[in-house]
Amino acid sequence: MTSRTLLRSPARRDAESDGARRWLALVVVLTGVFMPILDFFIVNVAIPSIETDLHATSGQTELIVGGYAVPYAALLIIGGRLGDRLGRRRAFALGMAGFTAASLLCGIAPTANALVLARAAQGAAAALLFPQVLTLIQHMFGERERPRAMTFYGLALGLAAAFGQLLGGGLISADLAGLGWRWCFLINIFVGVIALAAVRPLVPFAAPIGSRLDVTGGALSFTGFVLLILPLTEGRVQGWPAWSYASLVAAALVLGAFGRHQHRTARKGGDPLVPPSLFADRAFRAGLLTVFAFYTGMSSFFFVLALQLQAVQGLSPVQSGLQVTPLALGFFATSLLARPLLARFGDRSLIAGAVLLLAAYAGEYALVPDRLALSVLLTVNGLGQGMVMAPLIGRVLAGVASHHAGAASGVLATCQQLAGALGIAIIGIVYFDSADHGFQAGLIYLSITVLATISGLVLIGRSRLEA
Known part of the structure; x- marks a missing residue:
């Protein structure tokens, strides 16, 4: 014993x-x-x-x-x-x-x-x-x-x-x-x-x-988001026909009606689909913008990288996947280190990860034809992504009340998916309209999304301090 x-x-x-x-x-x-x-x-x-x-x-x-x-x-x-x-x-x-x-x-x-x-x-x-x-x-x-x-x-x-x-x-x-x-x-x-x-x-x-x-709110949100996402996913491929522009205008009107319905429901003491009080937290609002900026670039990068490796460099899907493996390994390493880094350095660790992403994009811009150099730079890319992605969602949800958890999770997940759809639509335009320099043009766009992410991280930190 x-x-x-x-x-x-x-x-x-x-x-x-x-x-x-x-x-x-x-x-x-x-x-x-x-x-x-x-x-x-x-x-x-x-x-x-x-x-x-x-x-x-x-x-x-x-x-x-x-x-x-x-x-x-x-x-x-x-x-x-x-x-x-x-x-x-x-x-x-x-x-x-x-x-x-x-x-x-x-x-x-x-x-x-x-x-x-x-x-x-x-x-x-x-x-x-x-x-x-x-x-x-x-x-x-x-x-x-x-x-x-x-x-x-x-x-x-x-x-x-x-x-x-x-x-x-x-x-x-x-x-x-x-x-x-x-x-x-x-x-x-x-x-x-x-x-x-x-x-x-x-x-x-x-x-x-x-x-x-909130059935009415659900119907309005579903209709509005379908009208918004459908042209973003299908519009570029079909050459941006008239219906795609009409759909975007209709989306703005329907989502505006959804927002007014949510405020009206809350004022009457009802239970809106998205409680307006959820957005009273300035840090949560800043966090949504930061998540939107980051995931606009994140989804776009994998899309344009696949095009570059398979359509331009002629790699098979397996070869292309192996080329991206260093990115996954780098991501895995810093994801595991993200929590102690955040505990020691605070939001500066996320900003450092975003700076690594910028450095990787700059190197890829200059050395894209070199597969060995690309492997090294994709490792740096993965290191940066892991430092930002792993702790970012937790930072955004840190101040959300438990009774708003379901609504906040739905809003945050929607923000991620909308960002991905918009990012792919934008980078598709940039890539296919840039002739032989599509990947490099895409990297410029991706760098802008990283700069927006850094600005958002700074705003989150200031909002937490002022709360």
């Missing part, structure tokens, strides 16, 4: 067991980040094989990509609030079940139109699944442990984006059982079933808040 283990009190052993269970639960919960983001990137690698196998037209292939992105981004705020109403664990499980089932439908789709519909269902399920992750982290971890949990959140987010291309290329090349591109979707079934089996025994119950869902 002299063992330290045996001398520990039952209360302490229970506390340690509960702590270990929370971290196991985090692994389960983070599948709700990894899978939706992975599917956003992995499908780009599969498109050529899908076109050949399903005889898809160019319009259908656009919808295979956009059909996922549009409902995903448009329904995120509603998904966040449904988590409050249903209970976060239940909403997470429903989202995971829906995403897994939709992935199966994608994997067995007999025609291009069937795949488009399955992708839309997948995007809608992702909109319920994704925002629950942040609220569950807020619920499971106290103030001391939460920054570490948010580090793993950022790590899952970044690695899904960085490894999507490599994983997709590997699955297609392996061609297991002759299924080829279908494995890009079928692999989700294995992960989803395991995650669903672990939800109830590991993820703690979170009681529903019981608030009524």
